[in-house]
Amino acid sequence: MAKNKEAKNLDTSTEEKIIQAASKVFTQKGYVATRTRDIAEESGINLALLNYYFRSKEKLFQLIMAEKLQLLFSVILPIVNNDDLTLEEKMETLVENYINLLVDNPDLPLFVLGEIKANPEGFKERLQVRKLLQNSSFIRQLRERRPDVEPLQFITSLLGMTLFPFIAKQILFADEKTFKIQMEKRKALIGRWAKMMLET
Template sequence: MGKTTKQLQPGTEEQILNAARRVFTRKGFAAARMEDIAQEAGINRALLHYYFRSKDKMFDMVFKENMGKFFQGFITALQGKESFEEKIKRLISGELDTLIQNQDLPLFIVNEIAHNPEKLIGNMQQTHIGDFRKEFEKLVKSEIRKGNIKKVDPRQLLMNLLAMSVWPFIAKPLLMAIMELDTKAFEKMMLQRKEIIADSILLSIKK
């Protein structure tokens, strides 16, 4: 008979999902075991199965919750009456804030791209990613028609923006070692990147 290693709190389900995210990030969906998640959460397997019948259900909930918040925030950043420049700055700022608060998210996605792409794509299609891409493309094309920015493929611009924001979090251990950064210094650099990335993106499309 297993034993509970931590006192359960009202937020047990959230506790389990947070533990599952950490395990999925380290091991990927295929290699992660329910036992690993129970141990990470500090509970026994019986209690884990009470909340979640399967690893698939847990993974789907973790993924949709994380990605849903991620892209819904991006859509909000692109809406409103602010100028194009302000929207881009707000988008980048919100993206980096989200990444700083969820630093394991990029690695989580990269692991699933490598080991479980079909499941990842299926889950992606149920998030706001499609809505965000369409909103971004509509905004960029509108600015091109108005003559405010260079003619540019919105998809290329979006790839640049995402890569400049996300890559440092994927390479975080390497960057921290090379640059001799602790966690606080790394996060400070990521906050500084808000202005650096915005300036770079806007300069690249300036007429």
């Protein structure tokens, strides 16, 4: 058996190459628009290998999607319940981490939101962002600071300001380079704006 020898070239193993290609093509084009042949070509391997390794397009997609959801959650989770951070620090860290993530993965928001809309049932279980936020210290802090403002409304704005430019990039920004520059500046901008929005 060559089970243990897989590790030697894990980075360039066929399996890994397919995953990398699938990640790229799926996030760029979405599930339905992606043909298994696209992924095979991008991987530099034959079409049959996809089904040999991952059984089906659907299975491969589930793998990639789980990866991407994990990526998005891993930004929120460590922050919203960290009792060592003030409200301001939470907002700043959240925005900065998200923009850092999205500059490297600009297709992520439209991809994930699009797939959720295309198949809401498939995500009902996995996505309890609402429940997750519900009892967070982030929400508690928001309630204390501004008891008159619905926390979810504020969070929606914070996320909207942060994610929306990556969703509407094609429309709003001229080219990739100026976009990245603006996104760097944007970290501080959103931080300031969010604080202003909380003033009485």
